[in-house]
Amino acid sequence: MAQEVVVLGGGVGGTVVANQLARAVAGQIDAGEVRLTQISASAHHVYQPLYLYMAFDQANPAEGRRPQASLLDPHVGLITASAERVDREQRDVVLAGGRRVHYDYLVLATGSRPAPEQVPGLQEGGHWFYTEEGALRLRDALLAFTGGRVVLVVGVPHKCPVAPLEFTFMLDEWLRGRGLRDQTELTYTYPIGRLHSLEPVARWAEPVMAQRGIRTETFFNVERVDPQARTVVGAEGTTLPYDLLVAIPPHSGQKVILDSGIGDKGGWVPTDRHTLQMVGDDHIYVCGDTTNLPISKAGSTAHFEADVIAANLASRLQGGHGSARYDGKVVCFIETGLSKATYVAFDYENPPQPKEPSALLHHMKLAYNRMYWLTSAGVL
Ligand SMILES: Cc1cc2nc3c(=O)[nH]c(=O)nc-3n(C[C@H](O)[C@H](O)[C@H](O)COP(=O)(O)OP(=O)(O)OC[C@H]3O[C@@H](n4cnc5c(N)ncnc54)[C@H](O)[C@@H]3O)c2cc1C
Numbered sequence: 001m002a003q004e005v006v007v008l009g010g011g012v013g014g015t016v017v018a019n020q021l022a023r024a025v026a027g028q029i030d031a032g033e034v035r036l037t038q039i040s041a042s043a044h045h046v047y048q049p050l051y052l053y054m055a056f057d058q059a060n061p062a063e064g065r066r067p068q069a070s071l072l073d074p075h076v077g078l079i080t081a082s083a084e085r086v087d088r089e090q091r092d093v094v095l096a097g098g099r100r101v102h103y104d105y106l107v108l109a110t111g112s113r114p115a116p117e118q119v120p121g122l123q124e125g126g127h128w129f130y131t132e133e134g135a136l137r138l139r140d141a142l143l144a145f146t147g148g149r150v151v152l153v154v155g156v157p158h159k160c161p162v163a164p165l166e167f168t169f170m171l172d173e174w175l176r177g178r179g180l181r182d183q184t185e186l187t188y189t190y191p192i193g194r195l196h197s198l199e200p201v202a203r204w205a206e207p208v209m210a211q212r213g214i215r216t217e218t219f220f221n222v223e224r225v226d227p228q229a230r231t232v233v234g235a236e237g238t239t240l241p242y243d244l245l246v247a248i249p250p251h252s253g254q255k256v257i258l259d260s261g262i263g264d265k266g267g268w269v270p271t272d273r274h275t276l277q278m279v280g281d282d283h284i285y286v287c288g289d290t291t292n293l294p295i296s297k298a299g300s301t302a303h304f305e306a307d308v309i310a311a312n313l314a315s316r317l318q319g320g321h322g323s324a325r326y327d328g329k330v331v332c333f334i335e336t337g338l339s340k341a342t343y344v345a346f347d348y349e350n351p352p353q354p355k356e357p358s359a360l361l362h363h364m365k366l367a368y369n370r371m372y373w374l375t376s377a378g379v380l
Pocket residue numbers: 008009010011012013014039040041042047048049050051052081082083084109110111112129130131159160163254256287288289290297298299300301302331332333
C-alpha cells in the first residue's frame with residue numbers, strides 16, 4: 001500500500017513542501033509506493049505581500065492571485081476543500097461534508113488569520129491592509145484623505161512583523177508626494193517599550209522616525225476603538241484621536257486547528273523549533289504561520305521551514321531518519337519609503353542587522369514579488 005502524505009494548506013509553506021517533496025520522491029510516486037495530496041480551502045493561491053502595495057494603488061488583486069493547480073508539480077494531487085478537523089487517532093483529515101483523507105504523514109500549513117473582531121470597534125472604525133478587501137478599502141480611504149491625524153496601531157501576534165514599519169515609511173513618502181504631509185500628523189504606535197520586537201530593527205527605526213517627523217507612542221496595546229468619537233484606546237490608558245486609523249489586526253490560528261484540539265489558545269500548534277514536528281506527534285510536521293515558534297510569521301520563514309520538512313519527509317519515506325534541522329532562518333526586505341528598502345537576515349543564533357537602505361534593495365523586493373511564483377512552484 002502507498003504511504004500517504006497529506007499537506008494541509010496551499011499557501012507559501014504548503015506549496016513549497018509539496019513541490020519539493022514531489023520532486024524528491026517522484027520515482028516512488030510513479031511506482032505507487034507514495035501518494036502525495038495537498039488539501040487547500042481555496043482554488044487560488046494568494047501572494048499576500050502585494051496587499052501592502054494595493055493600499056497605495058500600486059498593485060491590483062489579479063497580480064497577486066494564481067490558480068493553485070498551476071503552481072503544483074504534476075505528482076501532487078490537489079483537493080480543493082476546507083478541512084474541519086484532524087483526527088489524530090485515525091490519522092485522517094476530515095473535510096467539510098464528512099469526507100476523510102487518510103495520512104501516514106501530515107504537514108500542517110494552514111497559516112494565520114487576521115482577527116480584527118478581537119478589538120471592539122475596530123471593524124467599524126479602522127482600516128487594515130492584511131486582507132484583499134481591507135487593502136482596497138484602505139486604498140480608497142487614502143485616495144480620499146486630505147490631511148488630519150493618521151494613527152497606526154499594532155495588534156499581537158501578527159504576521160510580517162516589519163509591515164507596520166513599511167506601511168508607515170511608505171505612507172510618509174506617499175503623503176509628501178501628494179503635498180499632504182504638512183497637514184498630516186502621523187503617529188506610529190507599538191505594543192512594547194520600543195519601536196519593534198526585533199531590538200536591532202527598533203534601534204535602526206528610531207532615528208528614521210525622528211528625521212521624518214513621525215510621532216511614536218510605545219507601550220500602546222490597542223484595547224478598543226470608538227468609531228463615533230474617533231478615538232483609539234490603549235490598555236495602558238492612553239487615548240489617541242484619529243481621522244484615519246490603520247491597524248495591524250491581532251492574528252489567530254485557523255479554526256481547524258482550534259477545533260482539532262491541537263493548538264494552544266491562540267490556535268498555534270506546539271512545534272519543535274529544530275525538527276518542526278508537532279510536539280508529541282511523530283507523524284505531523286508544522287510549517288509557517290501555523291507553528292507556535294516565537295519567530296517571525298513570514299513567507300520566508302515558511303519557505304525555509306518547508307525546505308527542512310520536505311527533506312525530512314523524503315528521507316523518512318526512503319527509510320532514512322529525517323535529521324535535517326531548521327536553524328530559525330528568516331530574510332525580510334523592508335520598504336523604507338516608495339523608492340528605497342533595506343533588508344534583514346537572521347536566525348536563532350544571529351540577530352538581524354538592517355543594511356543601509358538603497359534603491360537597489362527596493363528593486364530587489366519588487367523583483368522578488370514577481371519571482372515568488374517561480375520560487376513557490378519550484379522553478380527557482
Ligand atoms: C500585507 C502583508 C505583507 C506581507 N509581507 C511579507 C513580506 O514582505 N515577506 C514575507 O516573508 N512575508 C510577508 N507576509 C507574510 C506571509 O504572507 C505569510 O507569513 C505567509 O503567507 C505564511 O505562509 P503559510 O504557508 O504559513 O500560510 P498561508 O500562505 O497564509 O497559507 C495558508 C493556506 O492554508 C489554507 N487553509 C487555511 N485553513 C484551511 C482549512 N481549514 N482547510 C484547508 N485549507 C486551509 C489557505 O487557503 C491557504 O492556502 C506578508 C503578509 C501580509 C498580509
